[in-house]
Amino acid sequence: MEMLVPAAVLEVRQLPARQLKLVPAAVLEARQLPASQPHPNGIEFDFSPQLRVHFDKQMRAMWSRWAPEPRPCFNPALLAHIRAYYDFLGSSGARVDCYGEEHPIEYVVLASATPGVFNLGGDLDLFKQLIDVRDRQGLLRYGRACIDVLYRNYIGHELPITTISLVQGECLGGGFEAALSSDVVIAEKSARFGFPEILFNLFPGMGAYSFLERRVGQRGAEEILTSGKIYSAEEMVALGVIELAAEDGQGEAEVAALIKRRARSRNGLAALAAVRRRVHRIDFEELLDIVQIWVDSTLRLNPRDVKLMQRLVSRQNGLGESQQVH
Numbered sequence: 001m002e003m004l005v006p007a008a009v010l011e012v013r014q015l016p017a018r019q020l021k022l023v024p025a026a027v028l029e030a031r032q033l034p035a036s037q038p039h040p041n042g043i044e045f046d047f048s049p050q051l052r053v054h055f056d057k058q059m060r061a062m063w064s065r066w067a068p069e070p071r072p073c074f075n076p077a078l079l080a081h082i083r084a085y086y087d088f089l090g091s092s093g094a095r096v097d098c099y100g101e102e103h104p105i106e107y108v109v110l111a112s113a114t115p116g117v118f119n120l121g122g123d124l125d126l127f128k129q130l131i132d133v134r135d136r137q138g139l140l141r142y143g144r145a146c147i148d149v150l151y152r153n154y155i156g157h158e159l160p161i162t163t164i165s166l167v168q169g170e171c172l173g174g175g176f177e178a179a180l181s182s183d184v185v186i187a188e189k190s191a192r193f194g195f196p197e198i199l200f201n202l203f204p205g206m207g208a209y210s211f212l213e214r215r216v217g218q219r220g221a222e223e224i225l226t227s228g229k230i231y232s233a234e235e236m237v238a239l240g241v242i243e244l245a246a247e248d249g250q251g252e253a254e255v256a257a258l259i260k261r262r263a264r265s266r267n268g269l270a271a272l273a274a275v276r277r278r279v280h281r282i283d284f285e286e287l288l289d290i291v292q293i294w295v296d297s298t299l300r301l302n303p304r305d306v307k308l309m310q311r312l313v314s315r316q317n318g319l320g321e322s323q324q325v326h
Contacts (some may be wrong), residue, residue: 004250005137034088039208043098045088048081052113055096059259061107061164062096071317072117073124074174079145086152094159098258106266107259108157110182111166111251121173122146122206124313131298131306139298143291146174146206151284154211160270160282164258166251167191167233167305173204180211183273185242186258187233188251193241194230203302207287214280216240253281 004051008106034053036047044054052065062084068078093106112118123142130138152161164181167187179185179193187193196206203209203225216239224231224241233245246254262269301309 013101017119024035032085036100042103043096045085047085048077049086050075050078051081051085053085055098055103055105057098059107059256060107061200061252061255061259062105063109063111065111065113066119067113068119071120071123071125071313072170073120073122074113074146074178075123076126076142076145077151079142082149083145086149086157089157089159090152092159094161106270107159107162107164108153109164109166109255110153110178113166114169116169118167118169119178120170120173120178120315121175121204124309127298128306128309128313131301134299136295136299139295140291143206143294144288146177147284147287147291150178150181150207151282151287152283153178156183156273160162160267160274162266162270162273164255166255167193168251168316172230174206177204177211180241180325181214181296183276184244184258185236186244186246186251186254187236187242188248189245190248191233191234191245192230193233193236195225196228196230196312199225200226200312201209201305202292202297202309205297207282207290209290210243210282216281236292280320298306 001103037046039042039054041057041059042055042057044052047053050067050069053062054065055062062132064082066078068075068084087101089105092105095102096105097103128144129141130142156163161181162184165185167179167185168191169188170192171179171187172192173196176193176195195208197204208225209221212224215221216224220239224239231239231241233242236242244254244258
């Protein structure tokens with residue numbers, strides 16, 4: 001029996017990549033807006049129990065925090081919730097209504113609501129199920145859902161904004177890819193980064209090479225991707241992969257301080273970020289081609305490789321249950 005990732009959950013559009021302009025405005029306008037409620041510093045939006053979103057009026061920043069269940073990874077439902085949130089952002093015109101007052105959105109921040117874990121990446125348990133039944137289309141559908149949301153963040157949602165990733169805790173595999181999709185990456189010093197895929201004879205196929213190569217060059221990118229090493233936040237700063245390592249517990253304060261420092265030059269810096277994206281351009285076609293290579297590589301894994309993957313599934317389960325870094 002063929003097992004597919006539920007299409008209704010992922011809702012992956014089959015648009016040619018050259019036509020990918022997020023979503024047509026008429027479609028977005030037809031979507032139901034998320035429920036909202038007051039937040040101490042602005043307004044909070046209800047997308048799902050797995051995704052918390054609020055707008056901070058003082059920072060002019062839209063914050064999202066994911067809380068995946070049962071494991072701290074990108075399950076299909078979470079990807080659908082993130083996409084719904086990004087649809088909302090893309091249709092906002094970089095403005096948000098906060099109970100009758102319109103405010104500009106200048107920053108979009110990615111963070112985690114799971115203590116000790118930013119994100120552990122791909123849903124390895126789902127991968128194993130799809131591998132067992134040789135479901136190429138299911139793997140492809142999952143991979144495309146991942147790059148859909150990462151690409152939107154990389155291009156700044158086609159808005160005059162700056163994107164920031166705040167990493168607190170474990171940031172591995174696809175979680176690392178998600179962090180790298182932002183303009184700025186800030187991590188607390190206890191955060192740990194890495195791509196463990198090489199340990200079970202695979203590679204991270206949802207943007208890792210594209211994002212890293214544009215930050216540290218081919219040699220630096222391949223060293224990180226093939227080492228299987230876990231890096232500290234300070235090592236990531238030294239290598240030029242991330243911008244800043246903050247003291248533990250000070251990540252949010254560091255984001256606020258960065259926004260304050262940039263206030264006078266925000267327009268110029270946002271424009272510079274857009275220039276950087278143009279110079280170091282990533283096309284959706286590039287990411288999709290790499291996903292297809294990843295799918296083919298995944299289906300070539302041998303039983304020993306899959307067994308090693310299962311061990312990492314057990315680790316994902318353990319972190320999800322304890323919500324602590326081991």
